[in-house]
Amino acid sequence: MNILVLHGPNLNMLGQREPGHYGVATLKSITARLEAMAAADDIRLQHFQSNHEGALIDRVQQAASEDVAGIIINPAAYTHTSIALRDALLAVAIPFVEVHLSNIHKREAFRHRSMLADQAMGVIAGFGEHSYYLAYQGLIANLRQDA
């Protein structure tokens, strides 16, 4: 099974970026742990981070021709603004889990709204780096159940 992990803008700065909100784990260490989990489950993980909306959309579209069974996505600030990213995910019709390190509902009002959440298989927020690992487990459990 093929899974794609997508990270939006500024997540390349994890570890040094606002640790009070996002913790101290780096994108590299989160990726390494996800890869170890996937290896144990015999799953192929692909990763992509971009600070550019169009690049994320291109990567979602590419997934349609790669037999990707599910997407884990932290759209970062595009969560709150990007109808285009929502449309791309709907266009490829690949199930996805929305992830946030911080609890977006505990923060500024503009972060409470997500353009993607109502289309997601599930949403996980507020567990720091563990949000990614929980999202991975939920996605795999659901996909295996459907297979």
Ligand code: DQA
């Ligand atoms: C975030 C929350 C967003 O509101 C913010 O713009 C981010 C990160 C999170 O992981 O908590 O960049 O998606």
